Amino acid sequence: MNKSRLAVVATLLALCGAGVSAHHSAQQFDFTKTASMSGIVKRFQAINPHMRLVLAVTDAKGTREVAFEGHSTNNMYRAGYRDGMIKVGDKITVYVAPLRDGSEGGYVTAASTADGKRFGAQSRAEQEAERAKAEGRK
C-alpha cells in the first residue's frame, strides 16, 4: 500500500473511530419510561442522526454537567423544532428515555424551551387527548 493510500485509510479509520464514540446504542435507553430534567444549556448540537445536548443541572445533589443525545434534527424539526430555539445559556427542560443503568442522562424525545415552547414527541397524555378528540370522546 502506498503512502497516500495509507493516509486515506488512516483518516477513514480515525473518522470511523469517532463515529463509534459518537453513536451510542439505543439499547441503553428505556423507551417505556419518560423522565424530565431542567438545566442551563452548556452545549447543543442539532445534528443527525442524533442531537447532542449538555445541561448544567443544579439540584439537591449539587451542580454538574449532564450529557444527552436525542432524536435527529430532522425528526425534531417535524415535531416543532426550529433553528435558534435552543441557545447556550438558556434554561430548558428535556423529556428523556432514561438510561437503563440508572446513570444520569438519556435520550431526548421532547423539550420545553426558555420561553415555554415545546417540541418533540408527544407525551402519552397528549397522545391520548388527541386520540380522544379524533374519536369524538371527551
Add this chain to the structure above:
Amino acid sequence: MHRRWRRAAQGLAAAGVFAGLGIVANAQQPDFTGVWTTYTEPAPAGGRAAGAGGGGGRGAGPALPLTPEAQRKIAEYQALIKGTGDTPGGFCLGTGMPGSMLGSGGYPMEIIQRPNQITIVYEAHNEVRRVYLADRIVPEADRLPGRNGHSTARWEGDTLVVETTNLIEQVDQRYAHSEKAKIVERYRMTKGAKGERVLVAEMTMTDPVFYKEPVKAEKKWAEVPNGHLLPYECAEEAWNIHLEQLAEKAKSKK
C-alpha cells in the same frame, strides 16, 4: 419553471414524442414527482392506526425463507454486533435496497421523474437511487455494484416496473441478500382514505443464495403536498469530533 417543464414533458409524452427514443410514453403513465412520506392506514373505530410499513431497516417481521447459508451469515453478523446496538445508519451509511424503498428509517423521500430517468432521494443519509429507462440504462459491463444496485425500469400501462440488480451482499438489514439478488418493484398510484395520492410499492426479491423462495413486501407512501426534504449531514459530528481531537493534540504540543 419545474412545473412548467413537467407539464411540457407530460404533453410530449402524451403525444408519443419520446417513442423515437425507445421510451414508451403515454397519458396512462402517472407522474410520481413529489415528496412522499409513510402512509398510515386510518384507525378502525376505537382501534389504533396501522402503518403501512415494509420495515426494510431492521426489527421483527414475518419469518423469511432463508437458506442455511444465509442463516449462518446473518447469525455471524448478529453475533458480531450483539450488545453494541451498532447499525449502518449509526455510521452514516444508507440502508441500501430493499430497505431504502421499504421505508428508509421512517424518513420521507423525493421523486424527480423525467421520461428516461427517475431519481429517488431518501432523506435519511441523503441516499439516492437513479432508476434508468430506455437509452439511459447502463450496459451490464459498465455497472459497479453497490448497496442500492443498478435500477432499470419500464412502464406496464400505469405501473412502473423497476428491476434492481448489481447489489452487494448485505446482512445488515431486515431483508438481507446476496450479490445475486434481483429486486422487482411495481409502483402504482392509488387514493388514500381522504382522497390523497398514495403511491403503492410492491417488492419481490429473488435470491437463490439467500432465499428458498421469492420474498414479497409492500410499502405505501402518502404525498406531502408542496413538501420539502430536509438536509441530512450525518457525518458532521464525526468530523467535528476529529477537529476537536486535532485541536487537543495541537494544544498538547505547545
